[in-house]
Amino acid sequence: FYFMADRKIEMKYLIGLDLGATNAKGAVIDELGRVLAFETRALGNELQVESIVSILAVCARQAVLASGVSWSHIIGVGVGTPGAVIDDGYVTGSGNLGWHRVPLKWMMADALGLNDTKVVVLNDADAAIHAELWVGAASRRNSAALLTLGTGVGCGIAVFGKVVTGTTSTMEGGHMIIVQNGRQCACGGRGCLEAHASATAIASDYQERTGKMHLTCAQVFTRAANGDTTAQSVIDDAAQAVAIGCVNLIRLLDPDVVILAGGVATQGNGFLHKVRKYADELKWTCLPSRHNIIVLAAAGVHTGCLGAAKAARDAISLRDNVTGLSRRRSEPSCFCFSSFFPSRLSGDEDATTTSSCTSLPLLRYQSQKKMNVR
Structure with a gap:
């Protein structure tokens, strides 16, 4: 031949x-x-x-x-x-x-x-968790959960290295209810993670507390960094909401890693630190806390x-x-x-x-x- x-x-x-x-x-x-x-x-x-x-x-x-x-x-x-x-x-x-x-x-x-x-x-x-499995924080991992914290909140799940979409392709972890009768969500429900931790929710919460309109989530983070105590409180509440979502995912799925992606998550390690701190405070006593498996996305801007x-x-x-x-x-x-x-x-x-x-x-x-x- x-x-x-x-x-x-x-x-x-x-x-x-x-x-x-x-x-x-x-x-x-x-x-x-x-x-x-x-x-x-x-x-x-x-x-x-x-x-x-x-x-x-x-x-x-x-x-x-x-x-x-x-x-x-x-x-x-x-x-x-x-x-x-x-x-x-x-x-x-x-x-x-x-x-x-x-x-x-x-x-x-x-x-x-x-x-x-x-x-x-x-x-x-x-798509986001596909990227993390390919070239990001979940590469060579067996299982992972991901929250995209942007205008809304999305959730991706991978088990045995494969992305899970659900029986009817309507798995929506961003709409898990974390506050009974909480904030109104765009999905029609109340108390969803998205209604308490998305960029839209952060900007809306700050506007409701201060009466200052037309501010973006990024501007709220900037004000918090400059010492605005109301902005700091809003961001703390959002971090606590994300922590509850992460703990729910950890206890339900027992993944190797929980990944935070999107504009809110990328405001710096300060937000990740807050989420980890609140997740650790929610730990149970019968098993070890796994708050350190919460990490930032690593696949990059694309x-x-x-x-x-x-x-x-x-x-x-x-x-x-x-x-x-x-x-x-x-x-x-x-x-x-x-x-x-x-x-x-x-x-x-x-x-x-x-x-x-x-x-x-x-x-x-x-x-x-x-x-x-x-």
């Missing part, structure tokens, strides 16, 4: 898109998790789905142009978004965006001129894009494995709790059946394509 010693193996690339409440971000990322180019655009007051999809597409195209990578070498696109992702690509339950059953996967595929099998949509907190790209890479790899190995089962990078149950694990069901479920959502999207979706 002949061995091509000088054969060049071409690197494949991914696009990671990160949709936030105020900005859209896009990056071109190689298979090793290195960011080649990055683009960000403000959303402004645009919350119409079509406008946001267009902005995301611009971020993708500009990042590809800046990277110098050919579109033929892009193997997949991942999109991290607020809200629950159901039916293989619909976004619903996003209180901050007001979306309900938006067919984001197929809209992004159309906007970029790609086959929809190359596009993967996932919750933004799930966490959302990295995680979305990683999820796309894993999904495409899984699909290729299923296609190449036919009936041989492959372990997915994301799974739901229902897969733990024997009734869902028994038998030799065809693994390719899971990939055929896109047909129904696609038909739904095609029927809605000419409608104004919100």
Whole structure:
């Protein structure tokens, strides 16, 4: 046989898109998790789905142009978004965006001129923990929990190195209730972690206490650093709320690490220190306190894009494995709790059946394509 010693193996690339409440971000990322180019655009007051999809597409195209990578070498696109992702690509339950059953996967595929099998949509907190598993604080860890503390609060969970999404993909740890009859939350409930510890909640709490309007969370932190006792009290309350959330996650999941990400968490080690202190005060006496496993995210400023790209890479790899190995089962990078149950694990069901479920959502999207979706 002949061995091509000088054969060049071409690197494949991914696009990671990160949709936030105020900005859209896009990056071109190689298979090793290195960011080649990055683009960000403000959303402004645009919350119409079509406008946001267009902005995301611009971020993708500009990042590809800046990277110098050919579109033929892009193997997949991942999109991290607020809200629950159901039916293989619909976004619903996003209180901050007001979306309900938006067919984001197929809209992004159309906007970029790609086959929809190359596009993967996932919750933004799930994207964040994908990034931490890949290149961050959870790399080489068996299990992890993550809280994203931004405009809202998201939660990502990983067990056995795989991201868990729940039976109906509606795991929302940011909406665990930490205060009975507490603050009103955008989800419609009261007392959620998000209503007490998000950037929005911190700014709102300070405004209610002082009557000073139009201040941002960052400005509240600045005032606290300058000796404003009211701002310090607001931040202490938020840190205590986060600590309760972390302790709940630790006692429920017993993870290797609990990761804090997002704008609130990155205000410095001072906030992390407060969270750890309050978590330690909540310790039980029958078992050791594990407050020291609470850490800051380490995947960097491109966490959302990295995680979305990683999820796309894993999904495409899984699909290729299923296609190449036919009936041989492959372990997915994301799974739901229902897969733990024997009734869902028994038998030799065809693994390719899971990939055929896109047909129904696609038909739904095609029927809605000419409608104004919100």
